[in-house]
Amino acid sequence: MENTSNNMDSLVINVQIDKRLNALSNKVLFPKKLERANAFIAKHGLPQEVKEDLAQYKSNVETLQKALLRCYVSEPTPEQLAQLNNFLIQLFPVELEKTRA
C-alpha cells in the first residue's frame, strides 16, 4: 500500500498506530549511534539559539510543575488556573487537542 500526499500536514494523518511497535519504545535500537551522537554534541556543542530554547523549555516545565503543585495543595484562583492552562497548551498542544476531541 502506498500513500501520496500533497502537503506535510497530510503526512501526519497517514501515520497509523501499531501497538506491536510499543515493545520498541523502551529499547535503544542502535546504541552505538546514540553514543556517537552524544559524543558529537559534547565535542562540538550546540548553537546558541538551541541552548536558549532548551533553557526556556526547562524553565517552562519548572513553572508548570510549580503551578500544578499550587493547584494540588490549595484552592487555585482563576488566574492560577488560566496560567496553568496556558502552560499546558504550550507544552502538550496535540495531546490536549486529542483529549478535548
Place this chain on the structure above:
Amino acid sequence: MSFEQYDLKADDIFMSFEFVSEGPKGKIVKWIQYMPMGEEGIFNLAFGDKNFDTGEIDDTIVTDNKDREKVLATVVASVFTFTTYYPHAWVYIEGSTESRTRLYRMAISIYFEEMAPYFRIFGYLDKDWVTFKKEQNYTAFLIKRKS
C-alpha cells in the same frame, strides 16, 4: 510537489516508526527511532534496516531497493509526525557514514521548500552550527518545529 511515501506505522508515543521498502531486492523492513540524548530536549534520529538477528537498527547497510526518494519522503514524514507530538524537541541527525549523511542532506534539500515554513534547521559546517542552506556539505543537523 507530491510526496510518494510508504505507509508509516508508529508506536503509541510516536517515537518508534516502521515501514516496508518494496523494490527489486524485495520487501525490507525499515525502522526509525527517536532516542532521548544526554542533553535533555534533544532526540537522536536513528534510521536503518531491521536486523532480525540483533533486534537493532543497521544504519550502515546499503540496500539499493531503487526507492530512495520514496524512503526519504517517509523519513521526512516521521520527522514531521514526531515533532508534531513533541514540538519542543530538537532532532539531531547525523549519518553513520558520509554517504548516509549525504542522504540526510539530500532529504532536507529535496523537501526544504515544504519544511522551511515549519522547521528551524541548523547544519554543522566548518566547526560551527549555521542555518541550513541547500548545497552545503554539512556533517550533522538539528531540526525543531517552529512555534
